Amino acid sequence: LPPGPKGLPLVGNLFDLLRYNPIEYFTLLSKEYGPIFSIQFGLRRVVVITSRHWMQQAFVRHADTFTNRPHGTVMHFIGGGKGVVMTEGQAWRDSRRLLTLVLKEFGVGSSKIEDYIGLELPEFIETLKKEVGKPIEIHPDLATSVLNIVWHMFAGERFKTGDPFLKWMVTSIERTANLINQGSFLNFVPLVQFIGTFLRPRAFQVLFSLVYRMMYFNGVIRQHRKQLDDPTKNMDLVFAFLREQKKIEEAHQAPGIFTDSQLRWLLSDLFVAGLDTSVSAMRWALLFIVKHPRVADKLRDEILQVVGHDRKPCLSDRETMPYMEAFISETLRYSVVVPIITHAPSHDANLGPYIIPAGTMVITNLHGALHDPNVWENPSEFRPERFLTPEGKFFKDENLVPFSIGRRSCVGESLARAEIFLFLTTILHTFELKPGVDPLPPLSYVDGLFLHPQPYKIILELQQPRHRPREPEKA
Numbered sequence: 001l002p003p004g005p006k007g008l009p010l011v012g013n014l015f016d017l018l019r020y021n022p023i024e025y026f027t028l029l030s031k032e033y034g035p036i037f038s039i040q041f042g043l044r045r046v047v048v049i050t051s052r053h054w055m056q057q058a059f060v061r062h063a064d065t066f067t068n069r070p071h072g073t074v075m076h077f078i079g080g081g082k083g084v085v086m087t088e089g090q091a092w093r094d095s096r097r098l099l100t101l102v103l104k105e106f107g108v109g110s111s112k113i114e115d116y117i118g119l120e121l122p123e124f125i126e127t128l129k130k131e132v133g134k135p136i137e138i139h140p141d142l143a144t145s146v147l148n149i150v151w152h153m154f155a156g157e158r159f160k161t162g163d164p165f166l167k168w169m170v171t172s173i174e175r176t177a178n179l180i181n182q183g184s185f186l187n188f189v190p191l192v193q194f195i196g197t198f199l200r201p202r203a204f205q206v207l208f209s210l211v212y213r214m215m216y217f218n219g220v221i222r223q224h225r226k227q228l229d230d231p232t233k234n235m236d237l238v239f240a241f242l243r244e245q246k247k248i249e250e251a252h253q254a255p256g257i258f259t260d261s262q263l264r265w266l267l268s269d270l271f272v273a274g275l276d277t278s279v280s281a282m283r284w285a286l287l288f289i290v291k292h293p294r295v296a297d298k299l300r301d302e303i304l305q306v307v308g309h310d311r312k313p314c315l316s317d318r319e320t321m322p323y324m325e326a327f328i329s330e331t332l333r334y335s336v337v338v339p340i341i342t343h344a345p346s347h348d349a350n351l352g353p354y355i356i357p358a359g360t361m362v363i364t365n366l367h368g369a370l371h372d373p374n375v376w377e378n379p380s381e382f383r384p385e386r387f388l389t390p391e392g393k394f395f396k397d398e399n400l401v402p403f404s405i406g407r408r409s410c411v412g413e414s415l416a417r418a419e420i421f422l423f424l425t426t427i428l429h430t431f432e433l434k435p436g437v438d439p440l441p442p443l444s445y446v447d448g449l450f451l452h453p454q455p456y457k458i459i460l461e462l463q464q465p466r467h468r469p470r471e472p473e474k475a
Ligand code: HEM
Pocket: 084, 085, 086, 096, 150, 269, 270, 273, 274, 275, 277, 278, 281, 337, 338, 341, 342, 402, 403, 404, 405, 407, 408, 409, 410, 411, 412, 413, 415, 416
């Protein structure tokens, strides 16, 4: 195993996790022991990775081995190893294949996805226009629109702006994300997980929302089952799943993943993973914009130059907007919406000079990797220019891995990138953003499964038509 700190007999370094924030703790240890180290937490030996190099070794070079998830963690305990995020083996492969197929059907990864995002953007912008001049928290409206995009693909439904069920659901998902931490003490003490997770203040609402969400998914599945043979119904994930289930039943085969319980967990995973991540990234982006007026000016000038006033931004503008691309990359690097991920090798694996036994919990400290001063100059400075060449061209830095890499990397990356680009450019094309509170909160995160910015308010003013910034004169 890689070297690491020697803890106390029996408990190892477990109790350090009660004193320190896991992200900061792992980052500190990686400074002493390097980008791969091992550590004992109670009965569990854990390997912690903090670099693109070791992620590449594990998740790409040994892609077949490092695709499992560790058992006995809070996430595993809550989801029971169902859905897609925490499944393994054939069940994971089948769920991921179905999901990838449906996303492809909806044009994710091609310009067709613009049509689905475009269905939500006008209503979102009109809602914001009603709030012009007032200090607002933008994220409830943002969450409705972002959820509608994925929900259209997965369940064929959309929510109305201000829908009280959706508002409640969005808040409780955010609370769930704040309550779970993939590197925290509770992941290493399975017996106290229940008490620690569910008997905390506010946890009751989280549990209640999970049960309520499952009941709602039951209703969605029932409704789809009734309409399964209706040729006028558009394809969505639930229909694709139920049709496959029906085929298997008719052939008297074993159901495999095609059970209602698996479908409920799959929908639950997608509801959470498809919503809070992209919304959080955009909340960070808008905070950076109001905090850095110089960056905001550059973004606005670029949008004006490329899009002008006579049309709306579109996905193909990405190629001619290097500053916006650099800004989004820096937002994803700085915010690291998913800060810690966990894998486990399915069998004993050679990793460089080390042997990692099957089932070992392998934690990737993505936050540490994306803030590593050996890779990123002044990592705590927000500077989109780090992704631009001296000629002002955008370049992809292979060390930027906020969606992870390898077979288990984020299945929604392409969708999230398209959403972030279109929402941000359209917001900036329509409005000027000003701080809605004085002072704005610091750029520190609210800890949890996903990192959120501190709550803040902004004031939107309609953009006044301006002349295009002058093109640089040709020689
Ligand atoms: C800014 C937005 C997002 C970020 C930063 C992000 C990041 C990540 C990361 C780091 C992982 C873990 C990969 C690993 O374990 O190696 C992941 C997994 C996943 N993400 Fe995302 N994600 C985002 C948006 C989305 C969206 C919009 C969807 C919806 C389609 C989505 C669905 C998933 C799923 C289903 C998994 C589990 C994949 C598996 O276990 O095979 N994500 N994401």
